[in-house]
Amino acid sequence: MIYLHTPSENPYSFLEECLSPDDESPLKFFNLSKLHDDRYDRLPFSIRVLLESATRNCDSFHFRESDVQAILDWKCTQRDSVEIPFKPSRVLLQDFTGVPAVVDFAAMRDAIKRLGGDPESINPVCPVDLVIDHSIQVDSNRTPDSLQKNQQFELERNKERFVFLKWGSSALRELRIVPPGSGIVHQVNLEFLARVVFIQDGYLYPDSLVGTDSHTTMINGLGVLGWGVGGIEAEAVMLGQPISMVLPEVVGYHLVGSVNSIATSTDVVLTITKNLRQLGVVGKFVEFFGPGVAELSIADRATISNMCPEYGATVGFFPPDAATLEYLRQTGRDESRIQIIETYLKAVKMYRDYTNSTQDPEYSQVVELDLESVVPSISGPKRPQDQVPVDSMKGDFQKCLANKVCFKGFQVSPKKLAATVSFSFEGAEFELHHGSVVIAAITSCTNTSNPSVMLGAGLLAKKAVEAGLTVKPYIKTSLSPGSGVVTDYLKSADVMPALRTLGFELVGYGCMTCIGNSGPLPEAVIQAINQEDLVVCGVLSGNRNFEGRIHPHTRANYLASPPLVIAYAIAGTVNIDFNVEPLGLDRNGEPLFLRDIWPSRKEIEEVERQHVLPAMFMKVYSSIQDGNDNWNSLKAPHGMLYPWDASSTYIKSPPFFHDMTREEPPLQPINKAHVLLYLGDSVTTDHISPAGSIARNSPAARYLQERGISPRDFNTYGARRGNDAVMARGTFANIRLLNKLVGQTGPHTVHLPSGETMSVFEAAERYARDGQPLVVLAGKDYGSGSSRDWAAKGPFLLGVRAVLAQSFERIHRSNLIGMGIIPLEFASGESAETLGLTGRERYTINLPADLRPRMLVTIQIDVGKSFQVTARFDTDVELVYFRHGGILNYMIRQILKSST
Incomplete structure (x- = not known):
């Protein structure tokens, strides 16, 4: 913390105690249970994290006793727009948003020096992790060397940026760079960076963070409070400033039942996204509770939390429970640390038993979902909240074609609705229509963190290949998982060969198609699209499908589970009713329907038990900071001030502070x-x-x-x-x-x-x-x-x-x-x-x-x-x-x- 005053003694120091007093170096923590206040026991678990931060940091300046009391009295203050401070434990950056943050730090050092100060006073004062995951594109696909080619293209295009980030990692304290090729930032955060409970300077406190990516919220699935902020606000946190926020309302989302055998966690999250967007939860916390939560894996919960920006809430929080601790074990975390985490969480009443309703807090309002009611769905064609049951997809798409231009409309003239364009590709003739799929991508942090949907996709692919089904060669298919662990368990389950056969070759570890890094389409496909101004489609397992985001030539884009991405790729169109229309003909010339090859949830769970192993996580993450040969070969400058290169088209000193004076204007x-x-x-x-x-x-x-x-x-x-x-x-x-x-x-x-x-x-x-x-x-x-x-x-x-x-x-x-x-x-x-x-x-x-x-x-x-x-x-x-x-x-x- 950068103090501009002399901090006073913490009035809540009486809450301090040792976790295990008999230890040689006992860890201290602020035990909120010692407040002996019934209001604490009724607080939503997410609000308890805000309260802990306020009590531990109370200095009568940034954090005041009145702030603590306002949070403790949340039931009465939640709708009064009460301003409170919050000091996250750490900051998470990805390279798209992280590079300008480091650029700003370098420029601030220049400004401090120009104005007569010490440039080294500009440094992060809390742990900052920057994961390089947004730079890689799908330039090459469908070939065994696609990964190698795309990573080489990534280095060639981004060498200046990567060199600059290497300088930052040595010049700025507390900044750790996770090199390219390691995985998607949110999945790396979930599987490796998250602490659940921080141990810092002899104190224990809840892990919490802000990140410069909207989907930072994914970490809430592990019981870690975190959300996305702008890069500018994140930089202030890096400089020791607390976040100023309005104490939020908390919507309790009550889950009951179990997901049925044919639905996936993706279907669950698309259902929740639609429900909460309709309810209106912007600026609010959503906290999940009820016996249905106990039926969801951490990966399922993380998938739901990931989509939080799409349903509009600040966070979608799952308080930590036994499944949280088991996930830490599965991902190779240290057992002694896990024991400390459990003891601490129970001591401060932040540990949940979802089947025990007596632990349920009071909420601003409560909504309920029976997981059994969830059906296979996709969302689109222009917004994540526009959920469409797969059974209704054909009719919905046809309506979208005819509707006036809007989120559910393209206003295709009646004369053009049946437009067809023939074209040649790789020596064969094909046709494109409205609804033809030209991009099919298993990509993004949302789903590739979840073994159940990834293995489900692999099993579906295996059955499809065995039946003789194929994907047309002009469709840009790709597999860009969130970490190397995914590749390991797909290989262990022996489904990678089938995925490759259908064109879903490994193309990189990063946020690729979902962020718009889908790379070029074949020129013949583009010409065919333009000839009749066709509304062709991208289908991806991502979280965003806004207009112009996925690819300039895919006017309709649908979010889907990885198995459905494969299904629509095989079908070659979204203009299909899977109930009555076959995916294709099997080897015997007989119609084969999606239901014939769709893996059951029980089947997927069995494969997951056998093939998702802790050793995989430990192997992948043991050397994550070592980087690869490309990264390690980069030579970065040294020194406190960055030597700007005036000829660089990637890194430039921004003008924000050039005319700045010492006094407020x-x-x-x-x-x-x-x-x-x-x-x-x-x-x-x-x-x-x-x-x-x-x-x-x-x-x-x-x-x-x-x-x-x-x-x-x-x-x-x-x-x-x-x-x-x-x-x-x-x-x-x-x-x-x-x-x-x-x-x-x-x-x-x-x-x-x-x-x-x-x-x-x-x-x-x-x-x-x-x-x-x-x-x-x-x-x-x-x-x-x-x-x-x-x-x-x-x-x-x-x-x-x-x-x-x-x-x-x-x-x-x-x-x-x-x-x-x-x-x-x-x-x-x-x-x-x-x-x-x-x-x-x-x-x-x-x-x-x-x-x-x-x-x-x-x-x-x-x-x-x-x-x-x-x-x-x-x-x-x-x-x-x-x-x-x-x-x-x-x-x-x-x-x-x-x-x-």
Whole structure:
């Protein structure tokens, strides 16, 4: 902790005691049971973690006694928007979001030095793990050397980034790099990094974390409280600052029954996602309880927790129980440590028996799901919450084709519904239709952490191959599991040969197709799609399927369990009813239905018992930090300050602190701002700051070409997050962005003074030359999706000073404030449409000197109209960050003050 005062004695030190007093070096902990307060026993388990943090860190400055009492009195304070601090135990980064965090640390060191401070004062003060998992792409597939080729391409494209991260691992204390090829960050976190209980400086306390990826929530399945934050907020935690948060409501999700024999954990999570999204849990915790939880494995629970961003909650928490401890054993954790964990959790009443209802806490509200009612499902074609039972899929897709353009519609004209395109591929003739599958990927952290669905896919593949079924060669099939452990147990179960036969060759260990790193489709397939503007499909075992994310040419994308990914790949289309239509013909020419080869849950469980072994986890993770030959061959610079290379197109010193002064700047109004974009509902961070490929006709492409970079080496926006010039040009560059100023999809806007239509970046450049501030108009759920800090940094660099929306996604709202952008919310029932706004007005926003959280602010527009909106600063701390121009500016100034 970086203290700007002298911390006082902890008023809760009386809770301190030794876990085993007779030990030579006894471990201490804060025993909340010694509060002797009945309210503690009724608190949700997730809230108990927040309470423990507040009592242990209580210093009458960052953490006050009133904070402890507010949390303890949660039943009464939960709906009062009470602000509390929380200090996570650690921070988790992936390389897409981690690189800019390390870039910011390097730039902050430069700024501290320029302003007369000590650069070494900029260091993480808590454990930080950065897992390189988002850089690898599916360039090669269906060949035995695909893994080797893709890893080589990954190194060639990302060498500068990897060298920079190597510098960071040696220059920054507490930063550990998990090299590429080790697995997906959330699965590595689950299988290796998670402690469940921290042992630090002689104290025990709950493991907790924040991560710069939305799906950090996956770790809640292991009983570890964690969620995604913006990179900017994570950097503040790395610098020792607690998170300021509003004490949340907690929805109790009561699970009963058992999953039936044909449903999977993926089906369970898609059902829960739909239910909770309809219920509305944004900004809330969800905590699972009931006897049904005891029927779920840790992998099942982690799958449910992983999808938490898709149902909108902050966390989906499963308190630790006997299954948690058994999972730690299965994954090779030390037995003596497991014993300490169990003793501690029981002592502080954070250990659950899900079959004992007397342990059930009080919740804000309770909803229930009978697991027996879950049916095989997929979700799409554009959002994770749009669940479709497999039995209804054919009819649903046909409706989507005809529906007007929306989340469930493509508005294909009646004349085009039966469109067919013939094409040649590898010497054979094929046809594409609406609904044809062109990408089938077993990928992402969501499902590849779960042996039951991975082995289920393997068993289905084995039966399919034995029956003589195949997958058409033009379909881009791939297998990118979350860790090497998956490969080991698939090999042990002897299902890898069948997966390879169907085209699901191992292509890498990383977040590949799910993040948009699906690589190129065959040119013949692209031409066929374009010829009739076909709505073709991607089917993947991932957690996100927003428009333009998976691949620019797959307009429909469906989330499915790994077995269903294979089934739809074999069928070659989503326009099929598996109940009445066969997958294909078997070796005897007889129709073969999906039900004929679908493995039962009991069958899968037996294989899992035999082939998922602790020794596999110990083997894979014993040498995880050793890296591979490619990683180890990289030579990184040394030194406290990073030697920026002006010619680098990957790593560049950002301009955020170039003009920064030691003193807080005065609050400035926004005068006569133009609207840069007028957007609708559910604009995601994929729309604002794409992570996928860089289009060859884009401003970012022109920037790279001017520096001698050929299109084949453009890489992705995600990989180039360390270069602000690329990322500013890539802001609002999604091909599916719908800007109402233009009226059609694409990354364009109208430069209002001239009336010309141009790229968003070019318009922003013109406005900047004229010194004109900008605002963005939007609808509901602005900034949903991945927790991308560049979705706030990019607009800031374009000159956006405020976003006016009907509602904001939690993480993105925080990121906007972290960059000094004002999130403004229309009054309830009001919107740009109801107020008659066109986006062509000019907006003046006067901020009062006594600006307070959630204060009403008046907006005046140049057509003689004014209206009030809410300034969405939810806490005093957020307001302080904003006044300093952002959270990192605040931290630099505070560190400078503390050293003088």
